[in-house]
Amino acid sequence: MIPRAIETALKFRAMARWCFLLLWIAPVNYAFPQSLPQERTFSESKATVERALKSLQPAISGRLPVLDGFVVPGEHSLEHFQRGYYQCTVQVNSTASGGALVRVTAKITAWYTDQTPEKSGYRVLPSNGRLEGDLLAQLEQALSNGTLSSTDASARSEGTSPAAGNPHSATPPPTLSAPMPRLPDTGNPLSSGLRGSAGTSRTADQDRSTANAVAERHRQELTTEAQSLEEILRNQSHPDNLVAVKKDGTPVLGSPAEGAKVLFSATAEDEFEILDMNADWVHVRISGLSRGWIRRSSLEMPASSSAAEAPSSKPQTMPAQPFQIENEETASFPGEWEPLRGKTVEIVTVQKATNTSDPDPSVKLAFAKSLFEKEYAELKQTGASPAGIVLIFDSADGGMIAAPIPVLQQWKAGDLSEQAFWRRCFFDPPEMTSSSPSQ
Secondary structure (H helix, E strand, C coil): CCCHHHHHHHHHHHHHHHHHHHHHHHHHHHHCHHHCCEEEEECCCHHHHHHHHHCCHHHHEEEECCCCCCECCCCCCHHHEEEEEEEEEEEEEECCCCCEEEEEEEEEEEEECCCCHHHCEEEEECECCHHHHHHHHHHHHHHHHCCCCHHHHHHHHCCCCCCCCCCCCCCCCCCCCCCCCCCCCCCCHHHHHHHHHHHHHHHHHHHHHHHHHHHHHHHHHHHHHHHHHHHHHHHCCCCCCEEEECCCCEEEECCCCCCCCEEEEECCCCEEEEEEECCCEEEEEEECCEEEEEEHHHEECCCCHHHHHCCCCCCCCCCCCCEEEEEEEEEECCCCCHHHCCCEEEEEEEEECCCCCCCCHHHHHHHHHHHHHHHHHHHHHHCCCCCEEEEEECCCCCEEEEEEHHHHHHHHCCCCCHHHHHHCCEEECCCCCCCCCCC
8 A cells, every 4th residue: 555645745746747738838829829720610511611612702812901900910010011912721621420621721921111122022921810710700601691502402302412422411311292182082983093193193293393493493503603703703803004023033123224223122923013114124113102113024914905005094104205214212302492492202313215316495394294294193093292293304404393292283283374383393404494484
């Protein structure tokens, strides 16, 4: 016999080991709760669940308006991320009871803007489980509100159930039953025979009618499902004003020229909005007022022929133009003009296009007008709010033209004539164009 004191000590030692093990395991489970997918078991069959998932295709992937509340905070602030996307991976497996086990994993990506442009790029962010839980909740609601699926209806009309081949299913297969029609009993043996033959004939007619009704309903459900899939494809069509990068490491340059400054390297499948293009280069919006140039051969262009040339809603710099955009940036106003002194403006630097003669002052002023219209329209679309737009002609006989945003607003609204608009702009030097008003 073991003495009671020794037995008590052994029990205390075993309890201490278990407490230490629990304390060691608990931080591990707490530190990585978000890395596991979410799953839920449904009583419906695998085929029924998969059909319900088809109606939820728009919820499986798409854009995230904000990242806060969907991802696990990390070492970088979410303010540095934008253009968030999510993609849910769904696995459906049959259970032993004839139901379905649905497992959902969400992948979230967003563009990270670093102070060093070379370190910017798309990053994968860990999901906090909200997307997975929302999709499972929508699936549960779709299954609870849905009607009998076409496969289940067909199976019941044939006297079988979807789980008939499952050896673990204890539910007997449902069968259709119709009441036997009866003729008035007159006591005449002939009437009994007529009643039997008439009952058999009417039962066969009812069976054929039921089968036809099931087949028609099946056809209607297939037609509705096909229309839903077509609608999903139409809604998920690729916008015709975006280009996609073909391979990793594609350089995004500050100007459309070999040897220009590399802003950063894009990764495969990165998408950018088209601002302008020519035969060799595509001018793209990076984010906000940040722009860059990418070689056209490095991009997947939109399928639309009109979009492949340039967005129809925006002006473009065609090779026949006397000037071409060299650089665009957001910086302080490079002058001493009082309306814009010390304020943040959008600066567009242009150069004379190659193989063109020196443009006269009226051509320069017409180009400035078209560029002001283009840049003002883009600022309204993006919601950016610089104090003004500055156009710099980078040449020996160049100069600078600046327009405050309030003056541009009055001009585009029709409150200012073109001559009044130019009188309220800044020209340096004042005589840079013969059509410019005296300052």
